[in-house]
Amino acid sequence: MEKFSPVGEKDITHAIVSEFAKQFEEYVESDCIIIGGGPSGLMAGRNLAKTGRKILIVERNNYLGGGFWIGGYLMNKVTLRHPAERALDELGIPYREVSDGLFVADGPHACSKLIASACDNGVKFANMTVFEDLILKENGQVCGVVINWTPVSALPREITCVDPIAIESKVVIDATGHDAQVVRKLEERGFVKTKGFGAMWVERSEDLIIEHTGEVHPGLIVTGMAVSTTYGLPRMGPTFGAMLLSGEMAAGITLAKLRLRE
Amino acid sequence: MKIFLYDDSIGEEIDIKEIAHYLGQKLSKVKVKARGTPFLFNLSPDKVSDYAKKIASTKIQEVNRKVLSGQEPLYAEIEYEKRRILGKTKAFGVLYDGFLLQSIFREIKPRVELSLEFIHIIFTNRLFATWDESNKKYHLRTSIYGIPCLVSATGIVEAPAKPKEYYLLKQQYERLGQDLSKLEDKFRGSFIDYGDKRLTEVAKGYVMQAVFYSLTGDPFCEDKGCRLYNAHWQEELIFAQLKAGYEFCQWHTKLLGEAQASLG
Numbered sequence: 260m261e262k263f264s265p266v267g268e269k270d271i272t273h274a275i276v277s278e279f280a281k282q283f284e285e286y287v288e289s290d291c292i293i294i295g296g297g298p299s300g301l302m303a304g305r306n307l308a309k310t311g312r313k314i315l316i317v318e319r320n321n322y323l324g325g326g327f328w329i330g331g332y333l334m335n336k337v338t339l340r341h342p343a344e345r346a347l348d349e350l351g352i353p354y355r356e357v358s359d360g361l362f363v364a365d366g367p368h369a370c371s372k373l374i375a376s377a378c379d380n381g382v383k384f385a386n387m388t389v390f391e392d393l394i395l396k397e398n399g400q401v402c403g404v405v406i407n408w409t410p411v412s413a414l415p416r417e418i419t420c421v422d423p424i425a426i427e428s429k430v431v432i433d434a435t436g437h438d439a440q441v442v443r444k445l446e447e448r449g450f451v452k453t454k455g456f457g458a459m460w461v462e463r464s465e466d467l468i469i470e471h472t473g474e475v476h477p478g479l480i481v482t483g484m485a486v487s488t489t490y491g492l493p494r495m496g497p498t499f500g501a502m503l504l505s506g507e508m509a510a511g512i513t514l515a516k517l518r519l520r521e
Numbered sequence: 522m523k524i525f526l527y528d529d530s531i532g533e534e535i536d537i538k539e540i541a542h543y544l545g546q547k548l549s550k551v552k553v554k555a556r557g558t559p560f561l562f563n564l565s566p567d568k569v570s571d572y573a574k575k576i577a578s579t580k581i582q583e584v585n586r587k588v589l590s591g592q593e594p595l596y597a598e599i600e601y602e603k604r605r606i607l608g609k610t611k612a613f614g615v616l617y618d619g620f621l622l623q624s625i626f627r628e629i630k631p632r633v634e635l636s637l638e639f640i641h642i643i644f645t646n647r648l649f650a651t652w653d654e655s656n657k658k659y660h661l662r663t664s665i666y667g668i669p670c671l672v673s674a675t676g677i678v679e680a681p682a683k684p685k686e687y688y689l690l691k692q693q694y695e696r697l698g699q700d701l702s703k704l705e706d707k708f709r710g711s712f713i714d715y716g717d718k719r720l721t722e723v724a725k726g727y728v729m730q731a732v733f734y735s736l737t738g739d740p741f742c743e744d745k746g747c748r749l750y751n752a753h754w755q756e757e758l759i760f761a762q763l764k765a766g767y768e769f770c771q772w773h774t775k776l777l778g779e780a781q782a783s784l785g
């Protein structure tokens with residue numbers, strides 16, 4: 260049996276720290292920061308990174324993929340409606356048409372393929388990292404975000420008095436799902452007023468999420484379920500097509516903005 | 522008297538030409554014209570933005586909170602309404618305050634046509650509701666009569682209630698992530714659905730309600746078989762518009778005859 264290289268503990272630690280620090284320093288400024296590593300955030304990041312842009316996804320959990328691992332009622336089959344199967348084709352995710360226009364894929368397979376595709380295209384991640392605030396410059400333009408470690412924010416403030424840090428980007432995407440955390444932070448500042456959810460109306464909600472995906476404030480694009488919260492659209496059922504296509508659309512809109520600035 | 526029919530993103534759900542033909546048969550002395558989009562007089566970019574903003578501001582956020590006239594919409598809501606006005610999207614699902622929406626459509630009409638000489642009927646795929654002060658809630662509507670009259674294809678599907686069993690099973694299917702199309706198969710035919718070939722036939726009844734509203738001030742009839750019956754259940758709707766065996770009750774048949782004669 261081939262033996263493992265004789266590497267000491269300090270070498271391992273050194274490799275982790277130096278590689279992390281190198282990437283972190285490089286991504287203190289990026290083209291686009293995406294808050295939320297669920298299906299819409301991953302799809303947006305993947306498509307943007309494909310064009311060679313520097314993309315950082317901030318994810319509060321250790322794992323990526325959000326709710327894309329499982330469908331409704333904790334069952335790990337994810338459903339998508341036509342025309343979202345084209346995103347599955349693009350990502351190389353196997354699926355089956357169970358009825359006219361309704362497609363089913365394995366959650367773990369679909370989610371892992373999407374994460375891998377984002378990574379393959381060059382997206383970088385800051386996981387276990389929470390979004391705390393926005394950097395706003397002239398005329399309220401969004402120019403970056405303030406972040407901290409998830410464990411710090413999860414513990415009582417009395418024992419974790421750790422200041423956050425700020426990272427900059429040309430565009431920020433809110434892909435935080437139902438919470439719409441980034442848009443809500445803007446709301447706290449009086450820049451926008453979110454509308455909350457409408458009643459669940461799955462037949463129509465996906466179309467409307469795509470229709471409303473876009474810039475909600477200078478420098479801030481909203482995608483996925485965060486669109487629903489921002490505009491008071493009907494709440495969605497356990498179907499993911501609009502998440503992928505909304506991410507795709509957010510990438511297109513972001514790219515157009517980046518090109519204008521270049 | 523002239524009747525103008527408009528198409529607000531109705532697509533193929535309702536055949537407006539067939540409706541115009543039907544009206545021509547019922548009211549042979551009245552000029553009926555299908556005019557296309559209700560925005561045909563006001564499509565300058567400034568006007569499009571203005572109306573898009575006004576329409577976006579009529580959106581209902583919560584069914585138990587009344588929309589205040591002039592509420593401020595967000596940018597993407599206005600952009601969505603712009604695309605709708607310009608016919609660039611047919612996506613629907615937003616719920617509007619019906620009376621506020623009607624007042625915007627009224628504003629679009631040329632002033633000379635805002636008289637009892639003209640009946641404007643707008644077919645739309647927008648879903649609207651009206652506020653009920655007695656229980657402080659919005660209620661979905663299929664139609665709103667006045668100047669102009671609005672008839673919603675989405676409303677025909679969503680407003681009259683489906684069988685109770687349907688809603689109970691739907692809730693169960695959604696919770697279990699089951700295929701809703703199987704539920705549709707189970708109840709097929711018992712309610713009007715999207716893409717339903719019967720929509721045009723059903724819409725004829727609502728058009729006649731609009732005509733009677735303009736002629737008499739009362740669009741409805743209490744006879745469950747009369748096309749002017751104000752159906753609250755899909756079963757009632759299907760009976761009144763498709764199954765009753767007669768179009769109008771004796772009273773409204775007589776009124777229609779008298780109207781024909783006087784219009785001549």
